[in-house]
Amino acid sequence: MRGLSNKVAIVTGGGQGIGRAISLRLAEEGAKVAIFDLNPAAGEETATLAGSGAVIKTYQVDVGDYAAVQAAVAAVEADLGPIWLLCNNAGWDKPLAFLKSDQALWDKIIRINLYGPLNTHHAVCPLMVARGGGRVVNIASDAARVGTSDEAVYSACKGGVISFTKSIARELARKGVLLNTVCPGPTNTPMMQSVLGTGDDAIKWKDAMVRGIPLKRMGEPEDYAGMVAFLASEDANFITGQTISVSGGMNMI
Template structure:
């Protein structure tokens, strides 16, 4: 991709799953990548595998605004001005909505919605001041079509899409472009924890695959390219868009 070499990127939740693939791809493109992750040991393993740009790990809870502010300041000191913010960190505990409680809602919202609000508010002012930057928010097709047992998570991701479009309008004239990428079902550690093991897990996975025209689950690497594209000079005229990467599962 053009124009990424030497740029600084933050990837939240960049230690495993989709975030890991994004981190490795951006480093391959020549970016210096800051991983914000609650599991720094796992993230260090990802950093050790990166080739190209430098990768550094910061133990950060994105739901903690003070921690985010401190980490962003440190990234700027370590790598320089931040060109790209990728909000990838996410978490869910699927169950029927009527069986959930306020404590679960708060945890899901804190990670999936407040987390991106915190990082945008900490990073985007610098982009505006410099007259350029990119944000890619990893949302979900659950936000676009709804998903059983993920009502609050879907609400957060739907809010993230609307937020992305709104801020994209606000910052377009400042040269800051924001887009959302919506993964479909994907083979990640979070998906494995949701499905569990055994025959029921196999049946659930098979049922999801039957609904995907390309007849396979997504892999983390399926998303890294579109993120790199949107961050590069090739994405100079794209903002406020919601892009589904789901093997054709949701053609809307």
């Protein structure tokens, strides 16, 4: 990809799963990556996987904590330089029928999946505006586009991220800040594994998901990293406000 060498990128939730694959791909393209993760050991493991030539620095951050996000963003600018890319990848869910859920669960899901991106945008985008350029890539979900049983609040948050991204893309277009959303489909990640569990029921659930995907397989974290790198690069200079599904053809919208 053109134009990513030495650019500074924040990846939230970069310690595992999709976030790890994104961090590794951006580092491969020559970017300097700042991982925001609750688990700094996972972020350090990502950095180790990238090899000695890569620049990946981990910051222990709860994206739902506005003050912590502000402090971490300031630290990134001091440590690595001006932030070019913000990739909001951190997410969490506990699948449960909505009528069996409670407000405490709603609050946790909303805090991570919606307030997290709001906090990071509010901390990073003013810096991009002041410099006249930058990119934001938000990781949502195809659950936001079609709905998913037992993930109503999560789907609502991800739908909110899509609408929020389009709105801020309109607000910041003239400032040279481009924002887009990537929507993964079902993916083999630690979070998915924790959801599926083990045993026959887990196998049946996974098989049912695969049957609904034209490419007949689950996504892998690496399937999304190239799209994020593309949207962060000079090759995407005329793309903003878009929502791109990367889901093996599961939802052809």
